[in-house]
Amino acid sequence: MKRIALVSVLLSLISLVGLAQGTFVPPAAEGWHRTPSTQRQSEFPKMNDAGEYWFRFRAPETAQDVKLEFAFVEFPARQDAEGWWHVIAKAPKVGYQLVRWIVDGARIPDPGLEFTYSNGWISTIEIPSPQDDYYLMRDVPHGDVREHWFYSKVEGQWRRAYVYTPAEYDANPGKRYPVLYLQHGAGENETEWTHTGLAAVIADNLIAEGRIEPLLIVMNNDFVYRPGDTRGRLAMAPDWAGNFEEMFLQEAIPDIEKHYRVIPDAQHRAMAGLSLGGMLTGTVGVRHSDMFAYLGIFSGGVVSEPSLLRKDVTKLVFETCGSEEYPERIETNASELKALGFNSKTYVSPNTAHEWQTWRRSLYEFLPLIFR
Amino acid sequence: MKRIALVSVLLSLISLVGLAQGTFVPPAAEGWHRTPSTQRQSEFPKMNDAGEYWFRFRAPETAQDVKLEFAFVEFPARQDAEGWWHVIAKAPKVGYQLVRWIVDGARIPDPGLEFTYSNGWISTIEIPSPQDDYYLMRDVPHGDVREHWFYSKVEGQWRRAYVYTPAEYDANPGKRYPVLYLQHGAGENETEWTHTGLAAVIADNLIAEGRIEPLLIVMNNDFVYRPGDTRGRLAMAPDWAGNFEEMFLQEAIPDIEKHYRVIPDAQHRAMAGLSLGGMLTGTVGVRHSDMFAYLGIFSGGVVSEPSLLRKDVTKLVFETCGSEEYPERIETNASELKALGFNSKTYVSPNTAHEWQTWRRSLYEFLPLIFR
Numbered sequence: 162m163k164r165i166a167l168v169s170v171l172l173s174l175i176s177l178v179g180l181a182q183g184t185f186v187p188p189a190a191e192g193w194h195r196t197p198s199t200q201r202q203s204e205f206p207k208m209n210d211a212g213e214y215w216f217r218f219r220a221p222e223t224a225q226d227v228k229l230e231f232a233f234v235e236f237p238a239r240q241d242a243e244g245w246w247h248v249i250a251k252a253p254k255v256g257y258q259l260v261r262w263i264v265d266g267a268r269i270p271d272p273g274l275e276f277t278y279s280n281g282w283i284s285t286i287e288i289p290s291p292q293d294d295y296y297l298m299r300d301v302p303h304g305d306v307r308e309h310w311f312y313s314k315v316e317g318q319w320r321r322a323y324v325y326t327p328a329e330y331d332a333n334p335g336k337r338y339p340v341l342y343l344q345h346g347a348g349e350n351e352t353e354w355t356h357t358g359l360a361a362v363i364a365d366n367l368i369a370e371g372r373i374e375p376l377l378i379v380m381n382n383d384f385v386y387r388p389g390d391t392r393g394r395l396a397m398a399p400d401w402a403g404n405f406e407e408m409f410l411q412e413a414i415p416d417i418e419k420h421y422r423v424i425p426d427a428q429h430r431a432m433a434g435l436s437l438g439g440m441l442t443g444t445v446g447v448r449h450s451d452m453f454a455y456l457g458i459f460s461g462g463v464v465s466e467p468s469l470l471r472k473d474v475t476k477l478v479f480e481t482c483g484s485e486e487y488p489e490r491i492e493t494n495a496s497e498l499k500a501l502g503f504n505s506k507t508y509v510s511p512n513t514a515h516e517w518q519t520w521r522r523s524l525y526e527f528l529p530l531i532f533r
Numbered sequence: 534m535k536r537i538a539l540v541s542v543l544l545s546l547i548s549l550v551g552l553a554q555g556t557f558v559p560p561a562a563e564g565w566h567r568t569p570s571t572q573r574q575s576e577f578p579k580m581n582d583a584g585e586y587w588f589r590f591r592a593p594e595t596a597q598d599v600k601l602e603f604a605f606v607e608f609p610a611r612q613d614a615e616g617w618w619h620v621i622a623k624a625p626k627v628g629y630q631l632v633r634w635i636v637d638g639a640r641i642p643d644p645g646l647e648f649t650y651s652n653g654w655i656s657t658i659e660i661p662s663p664q665d666d667y668y669l670m671r672d673v674p675h676g677d678v679r680e681h682w683f684y685s686k687v688e689g690q691w692r693r694a695y696v697y698t699p700a701e702y703d704a705n706p707g708k709r710y711p712v713l714y715l716q717h718g719a720g721e722n723e724t725e726w727t728h729t730g731l732a733a734v735i736a737d738n739l740i741a742e743g744r745i746e747p748l749l750i751v752m753n754n755d756f757v758y759r760p761g762d763t764r765g766r767l768a769m770a771p772d773w774a775g776n777f778e779e780m781f782l783q784e785a786i787p788d789i790e791k792h793y794r795v796i797p798d799a800q801h802r803a804m805a806g807l808s809l810g811g812m813l814t815g816t817v818g819v820r821h822s823d824m825f826a827y828l829g830i831f832s833g834g835v836v837s838e839p840s841l842l843r844k845d846v847t848k849l850v851f852e853t854c855g856s857e858e859y860p861e862r863i864e865t866n867a868s869e870l871k872a873l874g875f876n877s878k879t880y881v882s883p884n885t886a887h888e889w890q891t892w893r894r895s896l897y898e899f900l901p902l903i904f905r
Binding site: 200201202203219220221222223224225226264265266267269270272273276278280281282284298300303305306307308309310311312319324331334348350355361382384386420421422 | 572573574575591592593594595596597598636637638639641642644645648650652653654656670672675677678679680681682683684691696703706720722727733754756758792793794
């Protein structure tokens, strides 16, 4: 015990000397383990049982000012004797949070974490949220998420969609299922509703609880480029919704109805999306409301042209946002829709803004309301 | 014409002034378009019909020395008046090539490109290779690649596998298929054989040509961690193959045979892998050669214990590498195996090293040799 105490005192002294020199002395490895978002082959970031997260980064040698942006809060980094920059901090928020290093003004992802496509590639970390257990992996049957390719004449190239099929799908080759078309936001792509939104896990859990019937979920990319249009995201303007509409209705949906066992009628077809995907639902989905009995708009505005909805088809218009967004706006719109005789429901996610926790919760609230 | 000539002269002058100041003047946008590896929402990198690639990057403000590593060759970058760094260069090699910015010694991926997990996240670009047309997307039926989750008791957590199912799979619910278990290399993960290796496209094309029968391809992660083992990739030692062996044989394969319509016998089961995955094939696959009639070792050494092979089961041992690796070693081993009475074949990929072009070609050569 005496020797341990001595070592401890010496370590403290080294640490103080380090502080005096501005050099960071990393803590001992004990008690730290990899986070759930740390890549299998990576050592960092780590976390401990006190809820602290430890990030480490190799910045350019000339770097002077190194900070870590962690869930939209900036933490100053400190350099150790070997040149690594470190930050140890508690998580400012729960859920799926952005992490990036800010090196003299340049934002650089953390190479040890999961990467997500969101306005360019970013690194992200999952912070546990006690009140959100519906998206945790449980010991229940799991569906597959299929990478599926189809040729788009509108674009003149192959497009990728992701298709969630419920766990029972392969075992019931004679059965057909309802289908939800689910769109991402402006910064993202077709991978994000399952990778970040955990749509497949949410559906698996709701099916296992018997709260919803098995369904398919199809996720397409929002962006559609005409051949020769080389502007990337700028190609949205002037007719971003029109480009998507043609691809979606004439190519994506027929392709799904050809290759998967879905029920090809409006009462078994839903459309929803977040942010830009919600705007697509509020435009393309509403314009073609003879095709979709259920519409979900998550943080994507409201139905601005209710006259396009079809009373003989529309079963539900579901509008959501975070409490820090515009709850009054969706409540007002919902009242207008109700006054017109539509079944309109809203959901406001507590203590969240324009972020994934809002959209995970929105999907979790939406699924039990559709195909009933 | 006169006005255009004047503008052209003025632009040249501005360019010369820029050169004198060391400031880069970007070329006009005409003739440049996004590369096939540029993210849908991104504007850069671009390419032109002369085979030049144009990269652009926002480095830290303090950056002094900015270079681009492009297919293992370093190109100096030049800064424009707005602070962006630029490189315009022809591709040094064909195939899937690494791209990263080197900012005062730190290596940073290019945010506009596709990202791949390979010893951390890297950005990559696909350079056309005239002699390798077998991995191009063609107008043929395409199978799905399924993200599939199963619980591992060995690890005490859920594991992800990717499963390629051929295009005809869903339409033949009574039919069972042979299955190839295909492992990645040490720096990679279970996504890479389809994302980078284009295994699904290669299989689709060979099936469409009638050169192989439809099969399933299952891709698992090489790394298996015992509960409490927090060392990341270091956890490979001391029993990396043993950990994998237990997970693979007792959990991964039985799970596939439960959830997919594969033929569960050795004559319809193959194992192959690249680099570390080849070493797993040469150890775990050879040790259990009663289970796999076909073994493929791509840039992963050779069969060091031929006595473990089973003459009544083994139909093929296929060893490959790039011409810049160790062709003599695999030829020598193949001769030894032949002398022992085994069907041993080799393939040496011309003008390639320990790289994806070697492994794409190896898979393309291997598939027509198995399940015959």
